[in-house]
Amino acid sequence: MSDEAKPTLLVIDGHSLAFRAFYALPIDSFVNREGQHTNAIHGFISMLLNLLKNEKPTHLAVAFDISRYSFRTREYPEYKGTRSETPPEFVGQIPLLEEALHAMGITTITKEDFEADDILATLAARGSAAGYTVYVVSGDRDAIQMVNDDVTLLYPSARGVTDLTRYDRDKVFERYGIEPHQYPEIAALVGETSDNLIGVDKVGEKTAVKWITQFGSLDEVIEHRDEIKGVVGDKLREQYDRAVRNRKLNRLVTDVDLPVGPDDLERRPIDVPAVREVFDRLQFRTLLDRVTALAEGGAATGTSAASTEPSAPTGPTVPVVRTLIDEELAHWLRTHASADKPPVGLSVEYGPDNTVLGLGIAAAGDTVHVPWAAGRGDYVALEEWLDADSPKVVHDAKRAYKALKRAGLTLTGLRGDPRIAAWLLRPGRTSFALGDLVYEHLAERMPEADPNQLVPADDAGE
Template identity: 35%
Template sequence: MSDSASAARDRRVIAVIDGNSLMHRAFHAVPPTMNAPDGSPTNAVFGFLNMFLKMVDEFSPDGVVCAFDKGHPKVRMEMLPQYKAQRPPMDPNLRAQFPMIKELLASLSVPVVELEGWEGDDILGTLARRGEAAGCDMYLVTGDRDMYQLVTDHVHVVSTRKGLSDIAIMTPESVDDLYHGITPELVPDFYGLKGDSSDNIPGVPGIGPKKASALIVQYGSLDEVIAHADEVKGKMGESLRAHIDDALVSRKIATIMTDAPVECDLDEVSFPAYDAASVSAALGALGIMAMQNRFLALLGDAAASQAAVSKLELPEVLRVSLDASRAFDEAESNRESAEMNACFDELMRALEAGEWLGVAMEDDKEADALFGMTRRLWVATDRALLSFEEPIGPCGVFATDIDCSHGVIPGVLGLLFAKGSVVSSDVKALLHVLSPVDSSEPELMDPLDADPARLFDTVVAAYLLDSVRSDFADAHLAETYLHAALPAAAGEDGAPADAPSAAARSAWLARILREPLAAALEAQGAEDIFTKIEMPLVRVLASMERAGMYVDPARLAAQSEELSGQIAELSDRIRELAGGEEFNLSSPMQLSRVLFDKLGLPTAGLKKTQRGYYSTNAKVLEDLAKDYEIVRLILEYRERTKIKSTYLDTLGALRETDGRVHTTYNQTITATGRLSSSNPNLQNIPTRSELGHAVKKAFSVEEGSVFVAIDYSQIELRLLAHLSGDEHLVGAFNEGEDFHAETAARVFGVPVEEVTPQLRSRAKAVNFGIVYGQQAYGLSQALDIPMAEAREMIDAYFRAYPGVRTYLDETVAFAKQTGYAETMYGRRRPIPELRVPAQRMFGERTAMNHPMQGSAADIIKIAMVRVAERLRTEGFAAKMILQVHDELDFECPVGEVDALVAMVREEMEGVAQLRVPLIADASVGETWAEAK
């Protein structure tokens, strides 16, 4: 309805929402991937609000009321005890969202009406008749079709159908058309005959909607149908005559009551009547800021604009700007000199006051430029934004108390890390300003000198609060934790001429984000993980990234050349098997044509791509490789070309001037809590393959040193034993037996001494499969055995270790109830897939695995921090250079090997006191390959 139409109407429009109906529809229509900052599901709330806004846009109501069921429907249950008895319990993730929507409605000043023992339908019916009598046009928003009985010229049912976008506005004429002659007042009669399975209303067996409407149209009403029951022939007549009482009770149950004792004065209901700030706060608390502007727009431009920027006004900017030819005490103007002094004075004031300081770096690189000419450090205090600008490279020395002998930015940053409390969206990047990644550049500060208690990384904090999210941009954090939109930065659409840079905004945002993020961490029980694991680890990772790994370019070249020869031989043989045809082996389309069209390989069960050819992905080829030599060779070709292009031909170019490759460790990528590695990804080199071994030969160490690798033995299985408490599993580890052989003996029912290598291999597959929630199909594929045999192996495993079955079942039940799984240390992983039928099995496997895999990630992170501290305090020359899942790698002088191994094993094995021992195995070699 347009604004002009709304202004011209002479009757008030009141919308009454069936809260239960709309919440149920929203819950099932919106994918369950939405969560509040505390991890609570919000998909139903989001869908409800979406429909709410659609309704407001459509009808421009003068007032809105929302009704909810409360308690059991007492009156109807007295008439029909089985009323709604067949309905399953409400999904706990939906139930959890009802208090949320009621609080949001309160913030929107929308009255919530609920009466003990009454259904929301009866509240809608009562308000509909009351509003109609008062001269209002009433719009009832519901998905229940029995509400059509309330429809008149001034009472309309807004019927939600599929999802939330498909709605119909029911009038007396549309009800008549829908039910083929059934007018609104005859709807209860119609339900009396046909019943309603969703509410367990019996009706008359054998009479469906078509027969019910035909009978009522023929005789005029249910009473007349009953009066002429003897005229109804066949089985339908017999059923009707046998169930007259059921029909009458069903009609009574289906009749909406319009006399509920509702205390709601429609004359006082008004919309919109809410406060912009309270709505923004309520939406932000649930992380649903996408709708903020739509709600604020309903209040008018002025109110919306004021609310959007009320908390996000940037403070005054003070600058220190230098060029390469000018020192601080040789400023060209008194004004410039005064501003510089004011900037340094404000910095010292904030440090002395103990403020948390927001910090961000920027340079003036153009999108297509390799180097910028200047860089800036932005520091946000409680009072101002401080800008420290200098050329990239050497600059002048300053007359200040700050050591700026290496430049103003390193000087200020050094002071901040030494004496201040730093909050930033990338603390590690700031540490690298003082401890450059390239170890040939001078290090101005050891990252481990930074006090983790005075570091706060906003992105790491946000990741801990929602680990399945992939984007933690400033805009998202502002909307989620400050409940407001970011002001535009320079260069962004709508930015004013004096808009700050994105880096300036980031520094200021980081400072004001710290408090709400810290509160959210505490509320979710993640404070210890943040302060005791992740923030101490930031410094360790910065140190490891600087250390890097030495790569021998000559070995890389030799291995690349060797692999080139193997690839050429494979290519020739594949084309020979293809009948001598020349085709591009790297083209999926050409390969598909050769394999399936020319050679006629079986295509049963295969799907075609959107471009119309059969897929040649890895799974397809692996299944075919068992029977066809050409497919086996294609897989070998793919593996070798990938290794060559990904590693052998690129690692050399990634070496810094120190001759080392410096990977980047990512703390906020994986949902499990594990670290990931990029540029290059050193964690993804094939572990056990011959090719992966060849790549690792190129990673060496300085002369006089060796490569030391120390990794946890079977840590996830040991965690399964600890967490499940299964006495047999715990005993197998504590007795020091061959764990996989022990499992084989118990699963296959043979003495341990009679366990063959094949049985042990199968038991090993089951052991690790159980950790990852593997089912019979996955095990059958892994072992190439029939499904029935795989299922029996899993059943036998759980008979052997019954405590494991109980533990896994309880873990899945916990995840279904809460929406997340958690580690020993309280690290949560949201599992929205549990609420999607098609993804539920994946969700269950995730729930089973996260406590083990996530706890293993926590444990090795704690070990890394402890090992790094001891390397420094005990004066080791050895350096920790790599972490790969459960493995720590070191570059160690030959004379320190024994001491290093003893120290690292002590720390790794002593991280946690479990029911079973943690075991760390060490190996040594001149290269990474020899050490592993």
């Protein structure tokens, strides 16, 4: 198949590009009427529209990090430990960006315990094997290892997200003098400041390239470390374990279990009314014109099908469930679930022996899923909210209270429990399942794939 006839898969590191856009555009020039800063969203969508015009992908997805925590921080707690706190002006922009992308017919993907680059590496590997031409957009140099004859990295410059350098195999060799798959071995020896991975002292890029070229691989460099002379040889013998650790951590995962594959990412119609609604809140008039023009050039629809979340075949409209943690969760709780807001719904996702796997929190028209893994995320805001008098409605609150207590969480602020209300109305009933109560009193069928309506299925939103 000729390159022109091959389908084209474009995969984007959402957080990486959003942060670049955040620092490229003036903060105070992009604030909507609610006081929400929007510069990262504006820059990201502008970059995306240029990519769609220039690369003309047939398939498309944007991957986001759920948290700064992953299997890498369990392996090495200092991983990325030098990164500064998220700027307060950036907080709240990622959920709005995801909402805008969904309206534009674009699938977004997250995976608990993995980074966005692992998602990109998995999709790139599968796309390449399936005959796609793959373009990866990321500002993380670890992404260089994905490059091969079918995969090209589009790397943004320091000036922002509009100027992209195309790294194919030839470009990587021209820049570094190595094959793409060898780049992380160079980085393992030199170290990576952005990830807080300390390399071997006295070893710079030129020395690392020389060793990898001479011996063929990092393993062989370490195997022959006694043959390397001078001060750098002494440092390698003393500190080679750093390189071993770094290589283990900077190796991207190419077999992440994802709910979608390349074939599922075919570009979908733009939901113009939804785009208008989102962009009106963001006050993006010029971008709205550009997206509308894009929709007119292709197919537009009044119904968005962008989310990877399962939708209910019948019954009430269910909001898209977004997975949040860290600062984004704290922002959502302040916005939707503070003490002065109407009660929100809280649901607990249970595992074996009533262990807590996650929580669902639902406000009017907005629902989030919070994966729970003690010690693997910043849950301070969640813990404080659960223990505060912020009003909550919980179905079967007794079970939830006990499970949360075993997980080290305190539940207060209870304002209602449909199970108790149903018992008071009819103590002799045989079923207190929430789905049965909804059908009995509201004549609505809850989605079978999501019986609690607050917590997504195991693979939803991943």
